[in-house]
Each structure stands twice: as structure tokens, then as C-alpha cells.
Amino acid sequence: MTGPHxxxxxxxxxxxxxxxxxxxxxxxxxxxxxxRALEKLDARRPRRSEAGRP
Structure with missing residues (x-):
């Protein structure tokens, strides 16, 4: 590449x-x-307990 351009x-x-x-x-x-924002939101989310399932 030694041209004028x-x-x-x-x-x-x-x-x-x-x-x-x-x-x-x-x-x-x-x-x-x-x-990071999604991990913070996920940490604030209440968890369902397994005891309530039939």
C-alpha cells in the first residue's frame, strides 16, 4: 500500500x-x-415453598 491514497x-x-x-x-x-441488575431483581423475588405443592 504505497499509492497516493x-x-x-x-x-x-x-x-x-x-x-x-x-x-x-x-x-x-x-x-x-x-x-447484575437481573441478579438483584431475582434476589428480591419471593420464593415459592415446595411444601404447598400436592
Whole structure:
């Protein structure tokens, strides 16, 4: 890649890589926050007792 547009092409690839890496980090962080929130809600949920079943 030594043509007149090499700098533009390399910069485009670098920006695309940075955007994709950012999206992956954001998705993983959101997954962890959502999982933690769901675990808190599940802990607050009243449990049914097995004794009441026939």
C-alpha cells in the first residue's frame, strides 16, 4: 500500500477498527450491567415453598 491514497485507506481501517472495538466493549459492559441488575431483581423475588405443592 504505497499509492497516493494509502494514508486515507489506513486511516479508514484504523477508524473502523476503533469503532468496532468500542462497540464490543460497550456491548460487554452493558451485558454485565444488565446481568447484575437481573441478579438483584431475582434476589428480591419471593420464593415459592415446595411444601404447598400436592
Amino acid at each position: 494509502a494514508g486515507f485507506i489506513i486511516a479508514s481501517y484504523a477508524i473502523a477498527f476503533a469503532v468496532l472495538a468500542g462497540l464490543i466493549v460497550w456491548t460487554v459492559a452493558d451485558h454485565r450491567l444488565t446481568k
